[in-house]
Amino acid sequence: MTLLDVSQLTVTTVNQVTLVDGISFRLAEGEMLGLVGESGSGKTVTCRALMRLLPGQGLRISGGSINLAGRDLVPLSEAQMAGVRGREIGMIFQNPSSHLNPVMTVGEQIAESRRLHFGASRRQARADALDFLRQVGIPDPQSRAKNYPHEFSGGMRQRAMIAVALAAEPRLLIADEPTTALDVTVQMQILRLLSDLRSELGVAVIMITHDLGVVAQTCDRIAVMYGGRLCESGGKREVLHHAAHPYTQGLIDCQPQSEGSAGHLKTIPGQPPVANHFPEGCRFHPRCHAASEACRQQQPALHYTQNSLSHAAACFHPFQPLTQREG
Template identity: 50%
Template sequence: MSALLDVQGLSVSIGNTALLDEVSFSVERGQILGLVGESGSGKSLTALTITGLLPLIGGRITGGRVMFDGTDMARLGETGLRKLRGRRIGFVMQNPMTALDPVQRIGEQVDIVSRLHLGLSRKEARSRTLDLLAQLRIPEASAVAEAYPHQLSGGMKQRIVIAMALAGDPDLIVADEPTTALDVTVQAQIIQILTGLVRERGLALLLITHDMGVVAQACDRVAVLYAGRLAEEQPVGSLFERPAHPYTKALIGCIPRDGMEAGGLRGIPGTVPGAAHFPSGCRFHPRCDRVLETCRTRQPLLRPLSPSGAAACFLVEGKPA
């Protein structure tokens, strides 16, 4: 099966600063890919590039390509991108508190998506909106549609943002940290609803998160970003059972577990370097507890993993992919 979204060798810069360096991954219909990494790894920048919003922050693609259903996104003008955004590519913004217009009723904000992209009448659009709100398990959908954003909880606002992403009947949803600032119970509900709708509709979902627990719960495959480079990509089961890159192992080690003793939760020493201060060689080597001398001077290339996947680490045996 050919991938709906195919990102190959993607490099992105803002001004003279290179931020993404030859990032590659793909997402098929009916598949959920988790794009994970700490803040500053390049996850949201990747989302903006995929949705054609990179120029809004002064960015540009300097290498590679983003293919959506066989179309090179970089070759589309703004008119072509607008036909895709909202209609075939839905975008769940990172912060639902600021993603909604505070002076417009909820129903109107969801209605406009299906009116613009599906050509529905006002009555048809409102019927679709109420149906979406019901699918997202929003009680009293008619009353919520007449409410303003400030009258809703954070979890309810996140459901509304998801409804807006679904209203155009897209093939791909890009969800950028859809559970940020929500409590654990609401997070679980949002992820369950979102993944359930993806499975039912046969959509593709790129789920961007820093939460490895969410990844384990929701994803089919996982791509791990660190400082603008792909560290590892594997099926979710293989990644948690046999993580190949030290950074992936460190992220998994940060997951809280039942029965964990006080003080048992581990962190990763140091921080993700800023783009102006990326180290030479492997960008993770200053924080790595298994660093080799060659890691300090040479950039590791992606090496294949069994049964499928790849990792950019000198500790992985095999020839570079």
């Protein structure tokens, strides 16, 4: 059953610079979607738009719809959105140190969410906080609930951030690069935790990342963004093993290989485009070895591949043949 249906979502600045350009995707209940792309591709802006928490004063949703469980969030008032944030959509931020309250204990922050969203008594909220700390794998929750965020290690802070997000029992979790600042071992633990929570609680997850290795381990589907547009989407195996868009294949080729002889790490030539200097046509054409005149002049539409109606790409010269049916 579809939980989230985003259609033609567009985000612009007050100066009419388009940062996110007509993004569309769906997310089923209990599904994990990997939103992938280089820095500046529009991943975080897209997900902040879902919560109507666009950074700064100059960004706005200028088009499209965000249907969560059949309700469009775009026209809701700020007061109405206050009931959506946390309760229906939770967010796990990249840097928990910046988003956990430094002058409240971790237990108090979880308990506050229980009181706010469920009207729990102080005693019940404190008991709930211990349960959520146990659920995310924090040892000795009775003692650790009394600690402040700075008294936790990086990995434990991220677990605490997840506990705070889960305390409101949202149907959708947005994880914004949740493992970026962690070492490899702790990264694996956090990814395993998110996968386990998705299975146990049935919560849907959007994983924002630039790391295809992360989505290969955790996600059901992948959506690849470039220059504020969606260039490819599909099931994990379809995208990773049968990439249709040259940019997606470039990201795959850039992944370090653990096997075989040592060699040079592959890169995608050039630099990602800047929002106020997006090129005409396909935004990837300045970096694409297969670019033609059509790529420089026209924006390719998203079309399904011939082998799957769940795998789509926006390219005039795809690696997989496309149909005329738009994705």
